[in-house]
Amino acid sequence: MIGGVVMGRVERGSDGFFACHDFGSNVDATPLASLDDVADFLRSHPRSGVRMNPQWKRITKNIYIDGTLLR
Numbered sequence: 001m002i003g004g005v006v007m008g009r010v011e012r013g014s015d016g017f018f019a020c021h022d023f024g025s026n027v028d029a030t031p032l033a034s035l036d037d038v039a040d041f042l043r044s045h046p047r048s049g050v051r052m053n054p055q056w057k058r059i060t061k062n063i064y065i066d067g068t069l070l071r
Contacts, residue, residue, distance in 0.1 A: 008052035
């Protein structure tokens with residue numbers, strides 16, 4: 001969300017998994033099966049990111065989990 005507008009949404013890749021990345025990594029994604037797993041990963045890995053659509057970008061900022069800003 002930027003200025004109250006949703007700019008992207010986490011979505012599954014073609015393999016059926018969500019793609020999370022540790023800080024500094026654009027490759028070697030951690031495949032996760034549920035949004036709960038994605039939330040746990042983002043909370044426990046500082047400055048990590050997740051691929052979001054549109055454009056399947058790796059997002060590390062302005063991430064909201066259950067309506068609360070993570071970072």
